[in-house]
Amino acid sequence: MDNLNQEREHLSVIDRYCENCNEETILKMANILKILGEPSRMKIVLALSYGELCVDHIVKCVNLSQSSVSHQLRILKDNQIIKFRKEKQNVIYYLYDDHIMEIINLVREHVEE
Amino acid sequence: MDNLNQEREHLSVIDRYCENCNEETILKMANILKILGEPSRMKIVLALSYGELCVDHIVKCVNLSQSSVSHQLRILKDNQIIKFRKEKQNVIYYLYDDHIMEIINLVREHVEE
DNA sequence: TGTAAATATGAACAAGCGTTCATATAATAA
């Protein structure tokens, strides 16, 4: 491909990027991945991918301090990665929706190759 | 569901987590998402999702300093999110493989709902 | 060979953030 054609190609790439990718969407996309992209949170989410759990069980499962787990649950909840319901003296957390599972599974595939 | 049954359920969730999620895999999964979960890098990857670009064009596209882009390209390259080839005095970057696109698209869907 | 253009790199600084520690709150049971 000659210089001029490559230049044209690149310009059309830039155009498509500018048309389709607004700042706000980019920030939202990066944010979800940032939230999931932290080992402690990933552990919690992976645990919940097998079923709902109360806080105490999450703590035992992922082997982190109760306080740390609680802080991370808050962040996951605030970013709509998980939801919770109260039941007796327990708070039971579970994944927000199937999208989270899909993303997790895709990343798992990518890693396991 | 009574207490005992719930306890049993939770224990089986914990078991499945422990069987299937080894530390190394979790760290790898979190790492990829951490790399993508940063606005500057997300911008670069999104730009490249429309086609390959040389560094200078990436700089113009995502509106970051040349140095910053270069640093981030290195991180993306080291983590196998992108590849490059040299052509004349230019270095042309492009996505490493289709998995990256799939992840990006899934996240985009999630955000756009 | 020397100059300009394109890209990479290293050090330093600031900001973000995960963990810990101590403590608060909520809910149940006695």
Add this chain to the structure above:
DNA sequence: TTATTATATGAACGCTTGTTCATATTTACA
């Protein structure tokens, strides 16, 4: 009501990391 269990929260500390600035390197071309 009091004690106990379960969970949440706030402050502080330390580490990580993205950006900038200055500069090095590489390649093409005159």
